[in-house]
Amino acid sequence: MVRVGIIGGTGYTGSELLRILARHPEAEIAAVSSRKEKGKKLWEVHPHLKGFYDLEFVEPDFAVFSECDVVFTAVPHGEAMKYVPELYEAGVRVVDLSADYRLSKEKYEEVYGKEHEAYIDAVYGLTELHRDEIRGAKLVANPGCYPTGAILAVAPLADLELVERVVFDSKSGITGAGASPTEFTHYPNLHEAIVPYKITEHRHYHEMEQELRRFQEDIRVSFTPQVFPGSRGILTNAHVFLRGELEQDELEEIYRKFYDGCYFIRMQRSVRLSYVRGSNFVDISVHKGRDRVVVVSAIDNLVKGASGQAVQNMNVMLGLDERLGLDYPPLFP
Known part of the structure; x- marks a missing residue:
């Protein structure tokens, strides 16, 4: 043990x-x-x-x-x-x-x-992107919650250097602010509200830029976080402006190939936070539009966005099956 x-x-x-x-x-x-x-x-x-x-x-x-x-x-x-x-x-x-x-x-x-x-x-612990480096590592830096859902939403396209610019619009449950109550997390200030904060200067932006530029050096990244009045989850809409045109089936094939063998990545037709609640899964859907591609990702911010991914990284570090302790279905509804 x-x-x-x-x-x-x-x-x-x-x-x-x-x-x-x-x-x-x-x-x-x-x-x-x-x-x-x-x-x-x-x-x-x-x-x-x-x-x-x-x-x-x-x-x-x-x-x-x-x-x-x-x-x-x-x-x-x-x-x-x-x-x-x-x-x-x-x-x-x-x-x-x-x-x-x-x-x-x-x-x-x-x-x-x-x-x-x-x-x-340290090895940056976004498991699906750094699995080989994590295996046997002594120190793994677990990613921020926002970067986990955002980077995974765009990495397959950045890997092929197809992205001109990406704009991340992310909404998080209030547990992302931590357990200590503040004026910001006070119930009357969040009830029936969606609150943007650190609109252009959130610290997690730098992780997104760092990791996506490992794939594509000239990628342009923008990010705005918001909090909604719920406990768990991060829903990210990634507005991706591509170099050139891709059809819907081509986009879906890119994602299937990139995440082949990644148990915790699930390609879905539609994405909801309730489909991943309490789990280590990342649900992703890809939608071709007239002027851009929109990639939607959903994670539980406390599991895949924090502690679940940390356990996944521990498993990989020790040469264990990365699903151990995490292979259970989400809580729905």
Whole structure:
């Protein structure tokens, strides 16, 4: 059994890791940290997990987590770098769910406005695009939730250098803002509303640009995020302006070939968030228009957009079947 540690177990991503790993056939939770909740049982903080764990939260001490085979760092941006280097040097495999290792050092410091105190080159953990690099990696930077759905929507076309420009319009459930309540997430401020925010300057834009330019250097990317009054999910409409013309059947064939063998990518005639809720699936539909192609993708932002993809990456890192712990149908309706 793989001994798993989670540093930062009280937030949504930590909770979701515990939910998913509770039934992973090859993994056991060895330690979960929380300074604030130290000494409490996991289920006292996460009542929905009662009966699945009898562990208590512990301090994030190196001596404890260095005994693990894999550690997930599910902590805020800027915090992971306090733990990752020491674990990395000790030979512990790490999947970091923060933004600390997704970008180059220079880009991170530009985008996040702080010095990176402990930079290490990591593999960007968009599993379907970097599976070979993830296999055997010591440090994987789990992608942001918005970039996961956006990049996967356009990668097949960028791979053939067919994209002149793409405009991502993404709508997310409020869990993407984290578990701590704020004025922005206050119910009356979101009820019956769709709220655009960081309209031209969201940090996740840089991950989209970074990854799509691995395929096509001159691709032009625009991105606007919005929040809708629901808990889970990200629906992305990618408005793709192509170089040249492609017919609907040609577009569909491009996607089928590119994602051949990718279990968690499902090509659909139509896409809804309710078709992927609670699951690690990415549903994609492609629509030829008169002036552009629209690619629609749907993910659960806490699963494929965070903790599910992190477990998928762990599986690949360790040479396991990447479906382990994740091979279950979505919750519908």
